[in-house]
Structure formats: C-alpha cells, structure tokens
Amino acid sequence: MPTIEDVARAAGVSLSTVSYALSGKRRISEATRLRVERAARELGYRPHAGARALASSRSDxxxxxxxxxxxxxxxxxxxxxxxxxxxxxxxxxxxxxxxxxxxxxxxxxxxxxxxxxxxxxxxxxxxxxxxxxxxxxxxxxxxxxxxxxxxxxxxxxDFTAAGRLAVSTLAEAGHTTIGLVSASATRLAEGANYAVRMRAGALAGAAAHGVELLQVPSEPTFAGGAAAVQEAFTRGPRPTALVVHNEAALGGVVSALERLGLRVPADVSVVAVAPSEIAAALPIRLTTVEVPxxxxxxxxxxxxxxxxxxxxxxxxxxxxxxxxxxxxxxxxxxxxxx
Amino acid sequence: MPTIEDVARAAGVSLSTVSYALSGKRRISEATRLRVERAARELGYRPHAGARALASSRSDxxxxxxxxxxxxxxxxxxxxxxxxxxxxxxxxxxxxxxxxxxxxxxxxxxxxxxxxxxxxxxxxxxxxxxxxxxxxxxxxxxxxxxxxxxxxxxxxxDFTAAGRLAVSTLAEAGHTTIGLVSASATRLAEGANYAVRMRAGALAGAAAHGVELLQVPSEPTFAGGAAAVQEAFTRGPRPTALVVHNEAALGGVVSALERLGLRVPADVSVVAVAPSEIAAALPIRLTTVEVPxxxxxxxxxxxxxxxxxxxxxxxxxxxxxxxxxxxxxxxxxxxxxx
DNA sequence: CTTCACAGTCGAAGCGCTTCGCCATCCAGA
DNA sequence: TCTGGATGGCGAAGCGCTTCGACTGTGAAG
CATH class of the missing domain: 3.40.50.2300 (Response regulator)
Known part of the structure; x- marks a missing residue:
C-alpha cells in the first residue's frame, strides 16, 4: 500500500504538504495541489485509517x-x-x-x-x-x-402528535368510536415509550373531539392483528374506525377486516401509523401517519x-x-x- | 483517556510488559500479569484502536x-x-x-x-x-x-438441494402437480442466483419423481403472493401442492389460499422455503425448508x-x-x- | 566455580499520519 | 533600498501501540 511518503516523493513535495493539499486545511498553491492530487490518484493512495485516527484523534x-x-x-x-x-x-x-x-x-x-x-x-x-x-x-x-x-x-x-393526528383525522370525518390497535400490553408495560406516547396522544385527541377510544393491544404478528380486529368488532361498542400502530400486525388487521366482510373505507375507516414503505406493501392503500x-x-x-x-x-x-x-x-x- | 503508559506506571513495569501481559503474546510471570491487569482495570484502560491498528496492521x-x-x-x-x-x-x-x-x-x-x-x-x-x-x-x-x-x-x-428437497417431500407425499411460487420474473432475469438455483433444483426434483412443476413467479409483496395463488389455481392444470420461495409473498399466499377456501394441508400442501422466524410469524404453521x-x-x-x-x-x-x-x-x- | 539455557523484562524503533512552528520568497509600500 | 506582511512550503514532534532484539538474574549442568 502506498503511504503519504510515496505520494510526497512522487509529487516532489514534503509529507506535510501532501497532507495539507489533500485535506485543504492550509492554503497550498493550485499547481502544487494538482500535482499532489495527481500523484495520489496515480498511486492509488488511501490514507491509513488507523494512522489518521491516531494522529488526529478522530476515527470518522x-x-x-x-x-x-x-x-x-x-x-x-x-x-x-x-x-x-x-x-x-x-x-x-x-x-x-x-x-x-x-x-x-x-x-x-x-x-x-x-x-x-x-x-x-x-x-x-x-x-x-x-x-x-x-x-x-x-x-x-x-x-x-x-x-x-x-x-x-x-x-x-412526535408520537404524541401522531396519535392526536390519527384520531383527529378520524374524528373530523365524523367517527365517534375509534379502535386503537397498539403495541402489545407487554411492550406497553415495558415502557416502549413510542407506544405510550402514541396512546397518550390518541387519548388526548379523543378527549378533545369528544369521541370514544377503544384500546386494543395486539401482538406484533399477523395473527395478533387478526385477533385484535376480532376483539374490536365483537366485544363492547363497535368502532367505525381503526388506528393501527403496530406494523407487524397491520397485515393481519387488513386481512381480518376483509374476512369479516368489512370494506375499507365504506364500512370501517383505517389509519395506519407506519413507515410508508410498509403501508405501501399492503394489499390495500391506507391513510397513513408516516413514521419517517x-x-x-x-x-x-x-x-x-x-x-x-x-x-x-x-x-x-x-x-x-x-x-x-x-x-x-x-x-x-x-x-x-x- | 488512560494510555498504556499510565498502566505501565501504575503497575511499575515497562510499556512493552503491559502490552505482552494484556495480549499474552509472550510469557509474563503470573504476578506481573495480575498487577498489570489490575492496574488496567482500575484505570479503565482501553487500548486506542487506531494506535493498535497502526502498529499491528490489523483493525479487527x-x-x-x-x-x-x-x-x-x-x-x-x-x-x-x-x-x-x-x-x-x-x-x-x-x-x-x-x-x-x-x-x-x-x-x-x-x-x-x-x-x-x-x-x-x-x-x-x-x-x-x-x-x-x-x-x-x-x-x-x-x-x-x-x-x-x-x-x-x-x-x-444449497438452494439446488433445497429446491429438490421441497419438491421431493411433496412428490413423496403423492403430489403430482406442484406449483412453485418463486421470485419475480425480473429477479430471475437479473440473475438472482439463489432463485435460479432453487428453480433448477426444483425442476430436477420434479423430473426425478416424474411430477409436474408449474412455475409461478411472484412479486415480493403480500399482493404478489395472493395474485400468484390466484394464477396457480385458475389457470392451467391445478396443483395440489405449493412450494413458496418468496418470503415477502408468503403471507399473501396463505391468505389467498384461505380466501379460496383451500385448507392446508387438507386441500393443498404447502412447503415454504424461508427463514424459520418468518415461517413462524405466519398465521398457520408450514413445513419449511429453512434458509438458515x-x-x-x-x-x-x-x-x-x-x-x-x-x-x-x-x-x-x-x-x-x-x-x-x-x-x-x-x-x-x-x-x-x- | 564457571557455563549455559531460559524465563521474564525492558528499550527503542517504528507504524503512517496530522499539525504546529518556522523559514523562505515575493511584492507592496515607504 | 529597506521593511513587513502575505503566501507557500518544510521539518519535526508527537499520537499510542506492537514487536524485535537484547539484557538480567536464576538454577541446573558440567
């Protein structure tokens, strides 16, 4: 491997000049700089990362x-x-x-x-x-x-804002009973703070709009999402909209809705909170609060x-x-x- | 940050002794070694990665x-x-x-x-x-x-062997018409060699057992998998078994089979070629040729x-x-x- | 009592780079 | 002509570690 010394020799300058020419940390004349750059290129010179880290105390x-x-x-x-x-x-x-x-x-x-x-x-x-x-x-x-x-x-x-946004969007469309398919109860208890904050935002949004929010924790699996839907639509007040903040369960939710004969959005509205790539991979397009x-x-x-x-x-x-x-x-x- | 010199001073030995004591590259007496190790521990010494890389020409x-x-x-x-x-x-x-x-x-x-x-x-x-x-x-x-x-x-x-294994398993169970849900045609054409080798193995297995193999390329999405099932069961000879080598489509395949009212394994047998974690996340358990x-x-x-x-x-x-x-x-x- | 092997330790020479201080030029201004 | 500030480049001192050769003391062998 060529070293900075080889470059210096080839360019006919000193070690330090090569260093400055390549790093730009000091003024070097155009002519010299070009000569150094050319020599470096021709030799295929690459500064030794360890040496550089040692001398500059930065590892990049x-x-x-x-x-x-x-x-x-x-x-x-x-x-x-x-x-x-x-x-x-x-x-x-x-x-x-x-x-x-x-x-x-x-x-x-x-x-x-x-x-x-x-x-x-x-x-x-x-x-x-x-x-x-x-x-x-x-x-x-x-x-x-x-x-x-x-x-x-x-x-x-800002998951709090995300939760509020999701619920508000639905509330403003006229929904009064909204299901929140969230992370599993375990994750919530563990302090997965995104889930906690999301829920807080959703609750705040629900309160602000005077709508009811049903909490439906779900395992992060296809089956978990399906089970969550089952639960949401068979037990207690029936929601007309769902907020899903559980990427892995999303597929299961969509599939279960279809199996129940519920059309989106005709029969039930759905807002996903997920990266757009994941939302895009679903069989149907969903309104999405993007997790960027x-x-x-x-x-x-x-x-x-x-x-x-x-x-x-x-x-x-x-x-x-x-x-x-x-x-x-x-x-x-x-x-x-x- | 403490350096090797600090450790040497604290342990009352030379630089090189510290190096050898910690690396074990030369014999150092038990007593000295313990002293060095203790000093290093107490100072919270960590060798500087760059310096080490420079001196030893290995970056680890x-x-x-x-x-x-x-x-x-x-x-x-x-x-x-x-x-x-x-x-x-x-x-x-x-x-x-x-x-x-x-x-x-x-x-x-x-x-x-x-x-x-x-x-x-x-x-x-x-x-x-x-x-x-x-x-x-x-x-x-x-x-x-x-x-x-x-x-x-x-x-x-060994994807060739995997393809052969998947097909053989089904053929030996009595299936004579098997669908292979593979990577997309694009991927195959691009030379995604795992897909190509898998297909070759599957074809070889089919030939060896005298069974028919229907090739059904699928986009790597839920919808793609569903579409592949649709195609496999509506066009041409109807398979009684499926080999699915397309992880992202797996969910769509399973869901589509269910929608068509086809039970696994009663109506159709399925072998997945996928990492066990992915197979485990499906709503039903599948026989799996593991991609480890x-x-x-x-x-x-x-x-x-x-x-x-x-x-x-x-x-x-x-x-x-x-x-x-x-x-x-x-x-x-x-x-x-x- | 010397000699020798050997275990255990030390000193010093780098590894390849950055960076600081310094030295030449050169030219403008006095 | 002399001064003095730019401008451009050089030399050398490390950065913290590994590793090689050499040195010392010790005990066994002669």
Missing part, C-alpha cells in the same frame, strides 16, 4: 447500537439504519454496527476511540443504558425519548455531527407527523349509526 | 457490504447481518456496515486498512462487484454464489477469519438444507384426482 466512525432483541420489528429498524448509514456517508463517516444489548459494547467502542459518536436505537422510557450513555466520552444521540433526557440528545417522531424512519436516522446523524463539532447542548427533537394518502381509507360518516 | 474490523437495493427483503437480510455481527463479536471483531451498492466503498475500507476482511451479501450470478472483490488487498467472503467463483470464497444455502440466515452469516465470518489467518485457499461452501415441521402442512394424497 459513528457507532450505531441496534439491540437485536426478539420481537424487534426488523422492517422499521432497517429504515432507521438506512437513514443513519446514508447520512453518515454524506459526512464521510462510516458506521459500526453494534447489536448486543449491552452498554459495555458502546462504552468499549467509545473509550477505545473506535467511534467518535454513538447513535442508539430503540431507547425505552427507563432504559438501562442511560447511565452508561451519559458517562460516554463521546457524544451520543438516542432514537427514542426516555423519561429523563437530561444531558442526552434525542430524536424521534430514514429521516429520523438522518437527523440523528446530523445531531451527532453537530455535537462532534463542539456544540455540546443536548437537545430533543420531535419530528412532526405527516399524513399520507389522506382520505384514501377514511370515510366521512357523521351520521353513522352505532 | 470486518466490513459487511449489504446493498440496500429497493425490493431487498429486509427480514432475510437481517438474519444474515445478525449472524455476521454475532460471529464477529465472538472473535473480538467489530462490524462496519456498508450499504452503498458500489465496489468503490468496499475498496476504500479495504485499502485504508479500516477493515481487514469483507463480507459481501446478495451476490448475483454475474455481479458487477466481482472484479473489484478479486482485486481487494484483504480477504473477502461472498454470501451467494456467482457463476465464476475463481479466487473467491463463497457461502450460501444466521448460520450462513456466522459461517461467512469463520471463513473470513480463516483467510485472515493466512489460509488463502478460496472455497465455496453450500449449506445443506433442513426440513422443519415436516408433515405439518404436507398431506399424503397419492390418489388425489386432478
């Missing part, structure tokens, strides 16, 4: 901690990952993937200068990793908002870059929800009978 | 190239990724995630000593990245088997480790397929009418 690597827990929704996670990697590359950073659900791993890559920032996914309200993250010698950005955000940078969809995974991943990286740049004010950013395909699966039904 | 990082192409089956990919990351960690390696479908990226991390091995996923028969991979200054392992494997290490499920993503990912890392260890013989490993839940969704029907 961002660690991404994605705990591969059972029950994790892979589809969603990949959206975030894709956003993170893409954004990192536009900043010339590589992404190191950590999958162990162990703060020690994150501490290791941070303390060994393997990575100079950390993005942590799937953060729970009361996440066990929080103390470790606060103690990190490098900036971190959490995707998800824990209860106590002191000293931590966080970003997520890629965008959030991208923002997480931007926030990390900012903090690497010296701005050490922790900040929580909540991305405003947007409605896709509005009206596609939401029917007006002001006079709908119970 | 494995690059994983996963082209995030549209239409990629995220579920499957994650299986492989999980296997790669887990195996890498057991070898003390971290994983750098590359998602650009560009050999330049791989070349960059290899040439800059950012990674000292590369695992490349989703390799096509005639993959454009092949020349670049052959020219890499570090070992590479491909997941997937291109047409020309010269000089390349490859690993994958995690295992293959793990093997890829083992192969990379081996080549890093100096063994530079390229090798192609095909993992034998296994049948899960045999008989669950395959009915005997030797006397089934056409």
């Amino acid at each position: 690597v961002i660690a991404l901690a994605v705990p591969f827990r059972p029950g994790l929704d892979v589809q969603i996670v990949m959206q975030f990952v894709a956003g993170v990697v893409a954004a990192a590359r536009t900043h010339g950073r590589d992404v190191l993937l950590l999958t162990a659900d162990d703060p020690e791993e994150v501490a290791r890559v941070a303390a060994s200068s393997t990575a100079d920032a950390v993005v942590v996914m799937d953060v729970a309200s009361d996440d066990a990793r929080l103390p470790a993250l606060r103690a990190l010698p490098v900036p971190s950005v959490l995707i998800g908002v824990p209860d106590d955000t002191r000293g931590l940078s966080c970003v997520d969809l 995974g890629q965008r959030i991943g991208r923002i997480a990286v931007e926030m990390a870059m900012q903090r690497m740049g010296g701005d050490d004010t922790a900040e929580t950013r909540l991305v405003a929800p947007a409605l896709l395909d509005a009206e596609v699966s939401v029917a007006r039904c002001a006079a709908q009978p119970a | 990082v494995i690059a994983l190239a996963v082209p995030f192409r549209p239409g990629l089956d995220v579920q499957i990919v994650m299986q492989f990724v999980a296997g790669v990351v887990a195996a890498a960690r057991t070898h003390g390696r971290d994983v750098l995630l590359l998602t650009a479908d560009d050999p330049e990226e791989v070349a960059r991390v290899a040439a800059s000593s950012t990674a000292d091995a590369v695992v490349v996923m989703d390799v096509a028969s005639d993959d454009a990245r092949l020349p670049a991979l052959r020219a890499l200054p570090v070992p590479s392992v491909l997941i997937g088997v291109p047409d020309d494997t010269r000089g390349l290490s490859c690993v994958d499920l 993503g995690q295992r293959i990912g793990r093997i890829a890392v083992e192969m990379a480790m081996q080549r890093m260890g100096g063994d530079d013989t390229a090798e192609t490993r095909l993992v034998a397929p296994a049948l899960l839940d045999a008989e669950v969704s395959v009915a005997r029907c030797a006397a089934q009418p056409a």
Whole structure:
C-alpha cells in the first residue's frame, strides 16, 4: 500500500504538504495541489485509517447500537439504519454496527476511540443504558425519548402528535368510536415509550373531539392483528374506525377486516401509523401517519455531527407527523349509526 | 483517556510488559500479569484502536457490504447481518456496515486498512462487484454464489438441494402437480442466483419423481403472493401442492389460499422455503425448508477469519438444507384426482 | 566455580499520519 | 533600498501501540 511518503516523493513535495493539499486545511498553491492530487490518484493512495485516527484523534466512525432483541420489528429498524448509514456517508463517516444489548459494547467502542459518536436505537422510557450513555466520552444521540433526557440528545417522531393526528383525522370525518390497535400490553408495560406516547396522544385527541377510544393491544404478528380486529368488532361498542400502530400486525388487521366482510373505507375507516414503505406493501392503500424512519436516522446523524463539532447542548427533537394518502381509507360518516 | 503508559506506571513495569501481559503474546510471570491487569482495570484502560491498528496492521474490523437495493427483503437480510455481527463479536471483531451498492466503498475500507476482511451479501450470478472483490488487498467472503467463483470464497444455502428437497417431500407425499411460487420474473432475469438455483433444483426434483412443476413467479409483496395463488389455481392444470420461495409473498399466499377456501394441508400442501422466524410469524404453521440466515452469516465470518489467518485457499461452501415441521402442512394424497 | 539455557523484562524503533512552528520568497509600500 | 506582511512550503514532534532484539538474574549442568 502506498503511504503519504510515496505520494510526497512522487509529487516532489514534503509529507506535510501532501497532507495539507489533500485535506485543504492550509492554503497550498493550485499547481502544487494538482500535482499532489495527481500523484495520489496515480498511486492509488488511501490514507491509513488507523494512522489518521491516531494522529488526529478522530476515527470518522459513528457507532450505531441496534439491540437485536426478539420481537424487534426488523422492517422499521432497517429504515432507521438506512437513514443513519446514508447520512453518515454524506459526512464521510462510516458506521459500526453494534447489536448486543449491552452498554459495555458502546462504552468499549467509545473509550477505545473506535467511534467518535454513538447513535442508539430503540431507547425505552427507563432504559438501562442511560447511565452508561451519559458517562460516554463521546457524544451520543438516542432514537427514542426516555423519561429523563437530561444531558442526552434525542430524536424521534412526535408520537404524541401522531396519535392526536390519527384520531383527529378520524374524528373530523365524523367517527365517534375509534379502535386503537397498539403495541402489545407487554411492550406497553415495558415502557416502549413510542407506544405510550402514541396512546397518550390518541387519548388526548379523543378527549378533545369528544369521541370514544377503544384500546386494543395486539401482538406484533399477523395473527395478533387478526385477533385484535376480532376483539374490536365483537366485544363492547363497535368502532367505525381503526388506528393501527403496530406494523407487524397491520397485515393481519387488513386481512381480518376483509374476512369479516368489512370494506375499507365504506364500512370501517383505517389509519395506519407506519413507515410508508410498509403501508405501501399492503394489499390495500391506507391513510397513513408516516413514521419517517430514514429521516429520523438522518437527523440523528446530523445531531451527532453537530455535537462532534463542539456544540455540546443536548437537545430533543420531535419530528412532526405527516399524513399520507389522506382520505384514501377514511370515510366521512357523521351520521353513522352505532 | 488512560494510555498504556499510565498502566505501565501504575503497575511499575515497562510499556512493552503491559502490552505482552494484556495480549499474552509472550510469557509474563503470573504476578506481573495480575498487577498489570489490575492496574488496567482500575484505570479503565482501553487500548486506542487506531494506535493498535497502526502498529499491528490489523483493525479487527470486518466490513459487511449489504446493498440496500429497493425490493431487498429486509427480514432475510437481517438474519444474515445478525449472524455476521454475532460471529464477529465472538472473535473480538467489530462490524462496519456498508450499504452503498458500489465496489468503490468496499475498496476504500479495504485499502485504508479500516477493515481487514469483507463480507459481501446478495451476490448475483454475474455481479458487477466481482472484479473489484478479486482485486481487494484483504480477504473477502461472498454470501451467494456467482457463476465464476475463481479466487473467491463463497457461502450460501444449497438452494439446488433445497429446491429438490421441497419438491421431493411433496412428490413423496403423492403430489403430482406442484406449483412453485418463486421470485419475480425480473429477479430471475437479473440473475438472482439463489432463485435460479432453487428453480433448477426444483425442476430436477420434479423430473426425478416424474411430477409436474408449474412455475409461478411472484412479486415480493403480500399482493404478489395472493395474485400468484390466484394464477396457480385458475389457470392451467391445478396443483395440489405449493412450494413458496418468496418470503415477502408468503403471507399473501396463505391468505389467498384461505380466501379460496383451500385448507392446508387438507386441500393443498404447502412447503415454504424461508427463514424459520418468518415461517413462524405466519398465521398457520408450514413445513419449511429453512434458509438458515444466521448460520450462513456466522459461517461467512469463520471463513473470513480463516483467510485472515493466512489460509488463502478460496472455497465455496453450500449449506445443506433442513426440513422443519415436516408433515405439518404436507398431506399424503397419492390418489388425489386432478 | 564457571557455563549455559531460559524465563521474564525492558528499550527503542517504528507504524503512517496530522499539525504546529518556522523559514523562505515575493511584492507592496515607504 | 529597506521593511513587513502575505503566501507557500518544510521539518519535526508527537499520537499510542506492537514487536524485535537484547539484557538480567536464576538454577541446573558440567
């Protein structure tokens, strides 16, 4: 492998000149710079990442901690990952993937200068990793908002607003009894804060519009979604609309509605809260409150870059929800009978 | 951050002794070693990754190239990724995630000593990245088997055997007309070699048993699977069994069968070729030829480790397929009418 | 009592890069 | 002609680690 010295020799300049010419950190005459660049190109020179990291104390690597827990929704996670990697590359950073659900791993890559920032996914309200993250010698950005955000940078969809938006959309179309197919009771209890916040927003929206909200937790599976529909339409007051915030159950919900002979939106209105890609893969098109995974991943990286740049004010950013395909699966039904 | 020098001072030994004590590369007396380890622990010492990489010319990082192409089956990919990351960690390696479908990226991390091995996923028969991979200054392992494997290490499920196994299982249960719900025609044409090999195996199995194989390509979506079922059961000879090698369409297939009033396995037998996790998430249990993503990912890392260890013989490993839940969704029907 | 092997430790030379301070030029202004 | 600020480039000092050769003391062998 050619080193910077080979380039210097080929270009007839000193080591430091090559470094400055390639990094642009000092003025180098046009002519010299071109000569250096040409030599580098012809030799196929690539700076040794380790040497550079050692000398500059920056690794240009961002660690991404994605705990591969059972029950994790892979589809969603990949959206975030894709956003993170893409954004990192536009900043010339590589992404190191950590999958162990162990703060020690994150501490290791941070303390060994393997990575100079950390993005942590799937953060729970009361996440066990929080103390470790606060103690990190490098900036971190959490995707998800824990209860106590002191000293931590966080970003997520504004799920509260998303819940409110979903319910409002339906309420304004005239629905008065709305079912919320949410995460499983277990997940809710575990403090999966997105689910909790979503529910709070939905409840607030229901209260504001004076409509009834039926909570129907669902397992994150096809069968779970089907069972949730079964439950929603056979027990207690019958909803005329559904908000589904459970990507893995979405397919089951749609399929079960069809099996019950319920047409969307004629017989029942449905609003999905999901990444648009997942909604698009369904057999029917649904009105969707988008969970913009890629965008959030991208923002997480931007926030990390900012903090690497010296701005050490922790900040929580909540991305405003947007409605896709509005009206596609939401029917007006002001006079709908119970 | 404490350096090796701090540890040496705290333990009252020289720099090199610390290095040897912690790495075990030379004999160090028990007493000294314990003293060093204690000092390191108490100081919270972590070797600087860059410095180590520079001095030892090993980064202890494995690059994983996963082209995030549209239409990629995220579920499957994650299986492989999980296997790669887990195996890498057991070898003390971290994983750098590359998602650009560009050999330049791989070349960059290899040439800059950012990674000292590369695992490349989703390799096509005639993959454009092949020349670049052959020219890499570090070992590479491909997941997937291109047409020309010269000089390349490859690993994958033995899809030919898998196809044969799926068809044989059904043929031996008495089926004589079998539908193969495969990847889309586009994918097949693109040279998605797993699909091609699978089909070849299935055809071979059909020929060997003297049964008829109906090919039904399907888009990798729920709707695609449903459409494929529709096509299989309304056009031409009616199959009594289905082999489904299209994970994303699997849900649609099952749902469509149900809608047509076809019971599994009473009316139609079904064998899925899919990761067990995906099969398990379906509303019904299916006989499954497992695509052991995690295992293959793990093997890829083992192969990379081996080549890093100096063994530079390229090798192609095909993992034998296994049948899960045999008989669950395959009915005997030797006397089934056409 | 020397000699020798060997276990255990140390010193120092890099690994390839960044970056700081400094030195030449060169030209404008006095 | 001299001064002084740009401008462009150079030299050298590290960054923190690994690793090679060499050194020391110890006990066994001669």
